[in-house]
Amino acid sequence: MEEVIVIGGGLAGVEASYRLANMGIRVLLYEMRPQRPTPAHRTDKLAELVCSNTLGSMEITSGAGLLKAEMEMLDSLVVSAGRYAYVPAGTALAVDREIFSDYITKKIQDHPNIRLVREEVKKVPRDRVVIVASGPLTSEALAEDIKELVGFDYLYFYDAIAPIVEADSVDFSKGFWASRYGKGGDDYFNCVLTEEEYKVFYEELLKAEKIKPKEFENLVCFEGCMPIEEMAERGYKTLLVGPMKPVGLVDPRTGKQPFAVVQLRKENKEGTLLSLVGFQTRMTYSEQKRVLRLIPCLRNAVFVKLGSMHRNTFIQSNRVLTPFLNMRKYENIFFAGQIT
Incomplete structure (x- = not known):
């Protein structure tokens, strides 16, 4: 099987890459930093936490806590990193940002089924299996191509x-x-x-x-x-x-x-x-x-x-994606993370 292309090394991108790689599927993961910075990121590390250093509640009775418990059962890289980089914060899973990102970056770089390429993707391949996880700070060139791909203008909010x-x-x-x-x-x-x-x-x-x-x-x-x-x-x-x-x-x-x-x-x-x-x-x-x-x-x-x-920009998911997060027009192209 050809490599699955994952665009973006944020939380969604690394989680998808790690999951696929552990299933024996080869992954080509693109991350544009440090070649192309964003207005909010400060480092070239994967899964850099830009806003809060908390991943939400750990209480199993909450939606966020239940989600993390289920992800942990599925060997989630992000939750594993959260446990490793844990900083006491009541019932929340807060982390040391540096330790968290370092842990994930090393896991991705060391995985035999993942090839990490530090370069900007300006166009989504139409004929490959692709996961677009470029996030709300997608580069201008890629954002324009995605806009053409989905056929609708972006929505946005300020964070x-x-x-x-x-x-x-x-x-x-x-x-x-x-x-x-x-x-x-x-x-x-x-x-x-x-x-x-x-x-x-x-x-x-x-x-x-x-x-x-x-x-x-x-x-x-x-x-x-x-x-x-x-x-x-x-x-x-x-x-x-x-x-x-x-x-x-x-x-x-x-x-x-x-x-x-x-x-x-x-x-x-x-x-x-x-x-x-x-x-x-x-x-x-x-x-x-x-x-x-x-x-x-x-x-x-x-x-x-x-x-x-x-x-932050995001696509109009309900108009272009199926419940499985792949496009209605291109079944081989998936979207993941905040861009959805």
């Missing part, structure tokens, strides 16, 4: 990334370690805000200068990764039922539930880096530093990565 700070720069006297509802140990640091501190933060967040989308595009944000300033514009209390919600937390210093909290989660196994949970933002870099330092425990925060926004 945002949360900042990361150095743990040594956090004032840990301004909060406490705990997981919500006591689940999973003391894995999150909860930065406490009083009502007055929240009010000041909220007002400055609304005033902050923000990165604007292109003139011809509307700002359509992904509801599951909404920038904090967009949530704030929906009302004074929106953040209090979102990323700053205090429910399920009791401040051991007062014995009471705080008015608001900002949760910090470990980004690496050493705990030297902490990410602001749910604090995706499209504020300008200077405004991020100014506004986020209004949070008491982050007054002197050193930011190693600031939040950003990028455009």
Whole structure:
């Protein structure tokens, strides 16, 4: 059998490649980085996690947890890497990004049935078995070819990334370690805000200068990764039922539930880096530093990565794909991952 072509070395691409290779099928996996970078990726590693470092809940009673349990039964590379790179985060499967990507990259490079080619694919072969897993940051040339292939224009939304700070720069006297509802140990640091501190933060967040989308595009944000300033514009209390919600937390210093909290989660196994949970933002870099330092425990925060926004594109899957994710027009061409 001819090699199956997989375009894209993200989560979907490596999972598909590894599964096929373990079944004895030879795979030709294309990844354009580092030859062709994207607006969000920082490395040339496979399965680089661009947004959150969590893969969702591990609780079997949740959809995400059940999916991971089923994937693990099928010898999933991604779940195996997640277990290997695990960072405590309550009931969530959070990972050290570097260890996670390194693990997957080595597994793919060392597999005898996988040939990894570092080059950009600009056109989907019509006469080969292909899995298009190029993701929401597909290169312009390939995106144009896919548009021609599927016969419909793309849909899109804007996605945002949360900042990361150095743990040594956090004032840990301004909060406490705990997981919500006591689940999973003391894995999150909860930065406490009083009502007055929240009010000041909220007002400055609304005033902050923000990165604007292109003139011809509307700002359509992904509801599951909404920038904090967009949530704030929906009302004074929106953040209090979102990323700053205090429910399920009791401040051991007062014995009471705080008015608001900002949760910090470990980004690496050493705990030297902490990410602001749910604090995706499209504020300008200077405004991020100014506004986020209004949070008491982050007054002197050193930011190693600031939040950003990028455009994600995806095909109109219901119009072009079968339930098996191959095209109705070309049965030999499959799509996988976020591009769907």
